[in-house]
Amino acid sequence: MKPITHQWTAVIRRQSPARLLLLSFMAMIATGAFLLMLPVASRKGALSFVDALFTATSAGCVTGLSVLDVAETLTPFGQGVLLTLIQLGGLGIMTLSTLLILGARGRVGFAGNLIIQDSFTHSGKKHPASILRSVIQVTVVIELLGALLLFSRFYPGSPSLGHAAWLSVFHSISAFCNAGFALYPDSLTRFRGDLLVNGTLAFLIITGSLGFLVISELQGKCRPGRWRWERFSLHTRLVVTTSAILLLSGGLLMLLFEWNNTLFGLSLPRKILAAFFQSVTLRTAGFNTLDFGVMANGTLFLSMILMFIGGSPGSCAGGVKTTTAATLFLMGLSRLRGAAHVSVFSRTIPAKSVEKATHLVMMAFVVVICGTLVLLSSEMGELTHSQSRGRFLELLFESVSAFGTVGLSMGVTPTLSTVGRLCITLLMFVGRLGPMVIAVAVSRDIAPRHRWAEEDIMIG
Amino acid sequence: MKPITHQWTAVIRRQSPARLLLLSFMAMIATGAFLLMLPVASRKGALSFVDALFTATSAGCVTGLSVLDVAETLTPFGQGVLLTLIQLGGLGIMTLSTLLILGARGRVGFAGNLIIQDSFTHSGKKHPASILRSVIQVTVVIELLGALLLFSRFYPGSPSLGHAAWLSVFHSISAFCNAGFALYPDSLTRFRGDLLVNGTLAFLIITGSLGFLVISELQGKCRPGRWRWERFSLHTRLVVTTSAILLLSGGLLMLLFEWNNTLFGLSLPRKILAAFFQSVTLRTAGFNTLDFGVMANGTLFLSMILMFIGGSPGSCAGGVKTTTAATLFLMGLSRLRGAAHVSVFSRTIPAKSVEKATHLVMMAFVVVICGTLVLLSSEMGELTHSQSRGRFLELLFESVSAFGTVGLSMGVTPTLSTVGRLCITLLMFVGRLGPMVIAVAVSRDIAPRHRWAEEDIMIG
Ligand SMILES: [K+]
Numbered sequence: 015m016k017p018i019t020h021q022w023t024a025v026i027r028r029q030s031p032a033r034l035l036l037l038s039f040m041a042m043i044a045t046g047a048f049l050l051m052l053p054v055a056s057r058k059g060a061l062s063f064v065d066a067l068f069t070a071t072s073a074g075c076v077t078g079l080s081v082l083d084v085a086e087t088l089t090p091f092g093q094g095v096l097l098t099l100i101q102l103g104g105l106g107i108m109t110l111s112t113l114l115i116l117g118a119r120g121r122v123g124f125a126g127n128l129i130i131q132d133s134f135t136h137s138g139k140k141h142p143a144s145i146l147r148s149v150i151q152v153t154v155v156i157e158l159l160g161a162l163l164l165f166s167r168f169y170p171g172s173p174s175l176g177h178a179a180w181l182s183v184f185h186s187i188s189a190f191c192n193a194g195f196a197l198y199p200d201s202l203t204r205f206r207g208d209l210l211v212n213g214t215l216a217f218l219i220i221t222g223s224l225g226f227l228v229i230s231e232l233q234g235k236c237r238p239g240r241w242r243w244e245r246f247s248l249h250t251r252l253v254v255t256t257s258a259i260l261l262l263s264g265g266l267l268m269l270l271f272e273w274n275n276t277l278f279g280l281s282l283p284r285k286i287l288a289a290f291f292q293s294v295t296l297r298t299a300g301f302n303t304l305d306f307g308v309m310a311n312g313t314l315f316l317s318m319i320l321m322f323i324g325g326s327p328g329s330c331a332g333g334v335k336t337t338t339a340a341t342l343f344l345m346g347l348s349r350l351r352g353a354a355h356v357s358v359f360s361r362t363i364p365a366k367s368v369e370k371a372t373h374l375v376m377m378a379f380v381v382v383i384c385g386t387l388v389l390l391s392s393e394m395g396e397l398t399h400s401q402s403r404g405r406f407l408e409l410l411f412e413s414v415s416a417f418g419t420v421g422l423s424m425g426v427t428p429t430l431s432t433v434g435r436l437c438i439t440l441l442m443f444v445g446r447l448g449p450m451v452i453a454v455a456v457s458r459d460i461a462p463r464h465r466w467a468e469e470d471i472m473i474g
Numbered sequence: 475m476k477p478i479t480h481q482w483t484a485v486i487r488r489q490s491p492a493r494l495l496l497l498s499f500m501a502m503i504a505t506g507a508f509l510l511m512l513p514v515a516s517r518k519g520a521l522s523f524v525d526a527l528f529t530a531t532s533a534g535c536v537t538g539l540s541v542l543d544v545a546e547t548l549t550p551f552g553q554g555v556l557l558t559l560i561q562l563g564g565l566g567i568m569t570l571s572t573l574l575i576l577g578a579r580g581r582v583g584f585a586g587n588l589i590i591q592d593s594f595t596h597s598g599k600k601h602p603a604s605i606l607r608s609v610i611q612v613t614v615v616i617e618l619l620g621a622l623l624l625f626s627r628f629y630p631g632s633p634s635l636g637h638a639a640w641l642s643v644f645h646s647i648s649a650f651c652n653a654g655f656a657l658y659p660d661s662l663t664r665f666r667g668d669l670l671v672n673g674t675l676a677f678l679i680i681t682g683s684l685g686f687l688v689i690s691e692l693q694g695k696c697r698p699g700r701w702r703w704e705r706f707s708l709h710t711r712l713v714v715t716t717s718a719i720l721l722l723s724g725g726l727l728m729l730l731f732e733w734n735n736t737l738f739g740l741s742l743p744r745k746i747l748a749a750f751f752q753s754v755t756l757r758t759a760g761f762n763t764l765d766f767g768v769m770a771n772g773t774l775f776l777s778m779i780l781m782f783i784g785g786s787p788g789s790c791a792g793g794v795k796t797t798t799a800a801t802l803f804l805m806g807l808s809r810l811r812g813a814a815h816v817s818v819f820s821r822t823i824p825a826k827s828v829e830k831a832t833h834l835v836m837m838a839f840v841v842v843i844c845g846t847l848v849l850l851s852s853e854m855g856e857l858t859h860s861q862s863r864g865r866f867l868e869l870l871f872e873s874v875s876a877f878g879t880v881g882l883s884m885g886v887t888p889t890l891s892t893v894g895r896l897c898i899t900l901l902m903f904v905g906r907l908g909p910m911v912i913a914v915a916v917s918r919d920i921a922p923r924h925r926w927a928e929e930d931i932m933i934g
Pocket residue numbers: 076077078192193194298299300419420421
C-alpha cells in the first residue's frame with residue numbers, strides 16, 4: 015500500500031494549489047451527482063443527469079438554488095447525500111481558503127504573515143492538518159449548539175423525535191455552511207415571526223460567514239477585561255465593521271422598501287425581525303422568510319448588490335467578499351482625498367491587495383454579465399414583449415444569486431431549460447472557486463519576462 | 475478694457491483644469507436653460523425650469539434624451555438654441571479633452587508625450603489656440619460635407635429650400651457631435667431603409683466618435699503609398715481596432731437577436747443596413763431607426779453594454795471609452811497568460827493607464843447603480859408587481875443611456891417624475907464630465923504624505 019499512497023501524494027504535491035482546489039471540488043461534485051442519480055435517492059424516479067449535477071453543484075458549492083423540492087423529491091438517503099455535500103463543501107472551502115491565505119503549502123507567496131502572527135503563531139497552529147482540525151472543531155461545536163436550539167423548537171409538535179432531530183441537524187448545518195437549503199417548500203417563510211428560529215439561524219449564518227481566522231481571533235482575544243479594538247488584526251476589524259454596516263443598512267432599507275409590501279400586516283417587532291433576518295440571509299445564506307417573487311424592484315436591486323458583495327474570505331459565504339468591497343470603497347475615498355495610498359484604521363492596505371480586489375470585481379462583473387446574456391437567449395422562449403420584460407430582472411437576479419452562491423430566487427429556477435440549468439451550474443462553480451483562484455493567481459510572483467516598450471494611450 | 479480682461483484671465487488661470495471644465499459646462503448649460511425658458515423658445519407656453527434644464531443639459535452634454543418633442547414644441551429660435559448648445563458642447567468636449575490629454579496648460583502631468591510627438595510635434599500644433607482652430611476646421615469641413623449629402627435627400631419633396639437646409643444642417647451637426655437629437659418624433663425610424671441617409675449619418679457619427687487626435691493622425695499619415703499600420707501610434711491603432719470590433723460584433727448580434735423582431739419584414743440588405751446603423755448609433759450617437767421599446771431583452775442588454783463602453787477619448791462620444799474597455803480586456807488576458815504587464819501590438823500599456831481605466835469603470839458602475847436606485851424609488855408610483863417588473867429594465871436602460879450620453883430610450887423619458895428628470899440630468903452631466911475629470915485627477919502626481927504602516931487583508 016505504502017508506495018501507491020506515496021505515489022499519489024507525489025502527484026498531488028505536484029499540482030498548483032489552484033488546480034488542486036478545482037480538481038477536488040470537481041471530484042466531490044461528480045461523486046455527489048452520481049449518488050443523487052441512483053434510484054434510491056429520489057422518490058419520483060431517478061433524477062436526470064443535468065438535475066443531479068445541478069443539485070450536487072448547488073450543495074457542494076453551498077448555494078441552495080434548487081430545481082426540485084428537496085423535502086418532497088429526495089429520499090432520506092438523497093437528503094443525506096445533499097447534507098454530506100454541504101458539510102464537505104463548507105469545510106473544504108473554509109479549510110482550503112484558510113490554507114491558501116496562510117500559504118501553508120509553502121508555494122503561495124501570499125503576504126498573510128501578519129495575520130498568521132496574530133492568530134496562529136502563539137498557539138503553533140500552522141500545519142495544514144492542525145488547521146483542518148481546528149476548523150472541524152469550531153464547525154462541530156457551533157453546529158451542535160445550533161441544532162440543539164432548533165431542536166427545542168422543532169420537537170414539540172413533531173411526529174417523531176428522529177424527524178425533529180433530522181430537521182434540526184439539517185438546518186443547522188445548512189445555515190452555518192451558508193448553504194440555504196431548507197426542508198420546507200417555502201424555505202423558512204412559515205417561521206418569519208419566530209424569534210428563536212430566526213435568532214439561531216442568524217447566529218449560525220453570521221458566524222459561518224465571518225471566516226475561520228476571524229472567528230479564531232475573536233475567540234482567542236475576546237477574554238473579559240482584555241478586550242481592546244486596536245489589538246485585533248486589520249483584517250478582523252475590517253471584516254467586522256463592513257459586515258455590521260452591510261447588515262444594518264440592508265435591514266433598514268429592507269424595512270423601508272417593504273413596509274407596505276411583503277412586511278404588510280406584521281406587527282412592528284416582527285417587521286424588524288423579518289427585515290433584519292432577510293438582510294442577514296442575503297449575505298449569502300439564501301434562506302428566505304419573505305417571498306422574493308413579489309418584492310419591490312428597489313428591494314430586489316439592493317438585494318442583488320448585497321448578494322454580489324457576499325460574506326468574508328475564508329468562510330463558507332460567497333460573493334466578491336466584504337474585504338474586497340471595503341477595499342474598493344476605501345480606494346475611492348482615498349482618490350477623492352487625493353491620497354496616494356489606501357488606508358483605514360491607521361493602517362495602509364498594500365497596493366497588491368487593492369489590485370487583487372479590482373481584478374476580482376472585474377472578473378465578477380464579466381462572469382455575471384455573460385451568464386445573464388446566456389440566460390436571456392436560452393430562457394425567453396415564445397414570450398411576447400410585455401410578458402418577457404419582467405424576465406430580465408428575474409434572470410439577472412438568478413445569475414447574481416448563483417454567482418454569489420446565495421441561492422435566493424424570484425422563482426425561475428425550476429422553470430429553467432437544460433441550457434439554463436447548465437449555465438447556472440457553471441455560474442455557481444465559478445462563483446464559488448473563481449475568487450479564490452484569482453486571489454492565488456494574482457498573488458503569484460510573476461517572473462519578469464520579455465517586455466515591450468511602453469507607449470501610453472488616452473483613457474476617459 | 476485690457477486690465478479687466480487680464481484680471482479675468484488671471485482668475486481663470488488659477489483654476490485647476492478639472493474645475494475649469496466643470497464651471498464652463500455649468501455656465502453653458504445655465505445660459506442655455508435660461509434661453510429655453512423664454513416664451514419665444516416654445517410653441518406651447520414657456521418651459522418649466524426642470525424641463526429647460528433637462529433639455530439644455532441633454533443638448534450641452536450631447537446626449538439626446540428628451541422630455542419633449544423637439545420638432546413640435548420648440549420654435550425655430552428654441553431649435554437654434556438647442557443646436558448651438560450641441561455644437562458648443564461638442565466642440566468644447568473635443569477641444570478640452572484633447573487639451574487635457576496633451577497637457578497643453580502645462581499643469582497636467584499626463585504622459586501623453588508619445589502621442590504628441592506622433593501627431594503634433596512635426597506640425598508644431600501644440601498651442602491651445604491652434605488646437606482649437608484645428609478642431610473647428612475639421613468639424614466644419616466634415617459637418618458641411620454631411621449637410622450637403624443630407625440636403626440632396628431632404629430637398630426633393632420638402633416644402634421649402636430653407637426647411638430642407640435647416641433639417642440637413644441640424645442632423646449633420648447632431649450626428650457629428652454624437653448628440654442624437656432629431657427633428658422627427660420617431661427619431662429616424664422612417665429612414666431605416668435609406669442608404670444615403672444611413673450612410674451619411676454613420677460616417678458623421680463614426681468620425682465624430684474616433685476623437686480629434688485619431689482623425690488628425692489618420693489624416694496626416696494616410697497618404698497613398700505611405701500607409702503602414704505600424705507607423706500609427708498605439709492609441710490610434712487601439713481605437714480603430716476596438717471600434718471596428720465593437721461595430722461589427724454589435725451589428726451581427728443585433729441582426730441575430732432582432733431578425734424576427736424589429737427587423738421582421740425588411741429585405742436582407744435593409745436588415746443588414748438597419749442592424750449595422752443601430753450598432754453605429756449605440757456608441758454613442760443615440761439616433762434610432764428601430765423601436766427600442768419592442769426590442770428583445772437580449773438585444774437591450776447587449777445595447778446597454780455597448781452604450782456603457784461608448785466611443786473614444788477626445789471625441790464627442792460618451793461612455794467609459796473604447797480604450798478603457800480594451801485596456802481592461804487586455805489586462806484580463808495578460809493575467810490569464812500570467813504576464814506581469816499589459817501589452818498589445820508589441821507595446822506595453824503603462825501601469826498608470828491601466829489603473830486609470832479600472833478607476834473609471836468602477837466610478838461608472840457606482841454612478842449607474844446609484845442612478846438606477848434613485849429612479850427605482852422615484853418612478854414606481856402605484857404600479858402592481860406584474861406591471862412594475864418591466865420598469866426595472868426600462869429604468870436601467872435609461873440610466874446607462876444617460877450616463878453614456880447616448881440618448882436612446884425605451885420610451886420612459888417623457889413620463890419621468892421631477893425627481894427622475896433631475897436624476898437623469900445629473901447622470902448626463904456626470905457621464906459627460908466624470909471620465910475626463912477622473913483621467914485628470916488620477917494622472918495628477920500626488921505628493922507623498924504621512925503614510926500608515928502596511929497591514930495586509932485577505933481578498934477573495
Ligand atoms: K447559499
